[in-house]
Amino acid sequence: MSITDSDTPYADSELVLDVLQVGPAVVVRIAGSAGMREAEQMRAALEKLADDKPPLIVLDLSSMEFICSMGLGAIIQSHLRSRHHNGQVRLVNPQPAVLDLLETTRLNKLFQIYPSVEQAVRT
Template structure:
């Protein structure tokens, strides 16, 4: 999985640099977040700017990470239309807040 992790105060920003978040990517996503879990502050921000498609495996891995990081806030930034609709359809938008920019997501921790 192509990604970049940036610590910014209490926030860890994980930029996913892939177009497809599917069954092929899901295991490595869980592995990366598992390794980062010790370093994640109180807020994990998933930057989905590059993600054009997410299937149920990708969605399931995000939910697994949500459970793994219990007690920490998880947000998504700039989800593309298809991803945003999937989050809404599955009601995950009730658990994971969506923001238009990293700055907006980080500002919630200020």
């Protein structure tokens, strides 16, 4: 997995998290596969972002090809951590297979899903 905020590369390339500050919101573009091997690292990365207490974390899932239940758990952990400071986690534009997974697990009821980062940040 790698996490970049322009100059913070990690090793491996199964999963890439690009972090961007947009006003008060933190936008995380998640690309690749969030499988069992990457989920723990993703959880740690998202919780670390949440610990900075941004009012809004936007997870751009448009380039995420795969996610397993452990990856979903990482997103939920981020949501729980953000809620401690009344923050929110929003999801953006999941690919059809990932959207189906969110619907199957009913996590589309827990998270608001937006068609674009702009709308998620603006709303």
